[in-house]
Amino acid sequence: AQSVTQPDIHITVSEGASLELRCNYSYGATPYLFWYVQSPGQGLQLLLKYFSGDTLVQGIKGFEAEFKRSQSSFNLRKPSVHWSDAAEYFCAVGSGGYNKLIFGAGTRLAVHP
Amino acid sequence: DAGVIQSPRHEVTEMGQEVTLRCKPISGHDYLFWYRQTMMRGLELLIYFNNNVPIDDSGMPEDRFSAKMPNASFSTLKIQPSEPRDSAVYFCASRVKGDYNSPLHFGNGTRLTVT
Numbered sequence: 001a002q003s004v005t006q007p008d009i010h011i012t013v014s015e016g017a018s019l020e021l022r023c024n025y026s027y028g029a030t031p032y033l034f035w036y037v038q039s040p041g042q043g044l045q046l047l048l049k050y051f052s053g054d055t056l057v058q059g060i061k062g063f064e065a066e067f068k069r070s071q072s073s074f075n076l077r078k079p080s081v082h083w084s085d086a087a088e089y090f091c092a093v094g095s096g097g098y099n100k101l102i103f104g105a106g107t108r109l110a111v112h113p
Numbered sequence: 114d115a116g117v118i119q120s121p122r123h124e125v126t127e128m129g130q131e132v133t134l135r136c137k138p139i140s141g142h143d144y145l146f147w148y149r150q151t152m153m154r155g156l157e158l159l160i161y162f163n164n165n166v167p168i169d170d171s172g173m174p175e176d177r178f179s180a181k182m183p184n185a186s187f188s189t190l191k192i193q194p195s196e197p198r199d200s201a202v203y204f205c206a207s208r209v210k211g212d213y214n215s216p217l218h219f220g221n222g223t224r225l226t227v228t
């Protein structure tokens with residue numbers, strides 16, 4: 001069965017530091033992979049997605065993610081974190097056709113000034 | 114574009130009461146989804162509609178839960194009777210088409226507390 005694992009429940013970084021959020025997936029075929037961000041009291045917003053092609057994908061707000069098939073990973077990165085990036089981040093994999101997303105448990109990011 | 118609109122934002126009710134959550138998708142979006150978010154289970158897909166027709170309700174936890182979409186601009190998720198374990202944030206989301214190039218747009222959610 002398809003699944004998504006985000007090993008880090010909570011991460012704290014200093015403003016201006018680099019960030020990497022980990023995501024591992026389990027999926028038999030070529031996966032459709034996504035990163036979403038959820039600010040407090042808000043719904044989820046799509047940051048970026050990977051379907052095929054270039055394994056390094058760029059998203060909004062300066063985020064990027066790299067698909068590594070050999071490691072079944074799709075880690076999210078940002079070179080310099082801003083205080084406004086404090087939020088919860090969800091990795092997701094498309095499953096069972098086009099309309100079922102399986103979400104990871106999320107990683108809560110705190111940013112210290 | 115106002116985005117996906119959910120109401121109410123917060124709902125507090127007593128066990129056994131009926132609860133109705135409402136959603137207005139983005140105009141022109143053919144697909145509507147209901148998700149539930151809890152600490153224990155994360156984000157779960159409950160049901161989704163295509164052109165107002167329920168396509169997959171396999172995520173609906175039990176018969177106490179029902180969802181309808183009487184027209185393209187309105188959907189409800191009803192819980193009757195409600196139980197404390199139903200306490201969660203319920204999200205509605207919509208998308209234009211049924212493929213992953215069409216991103217999901219989420220509402221801000223309804224936080225339900227059942228006492």
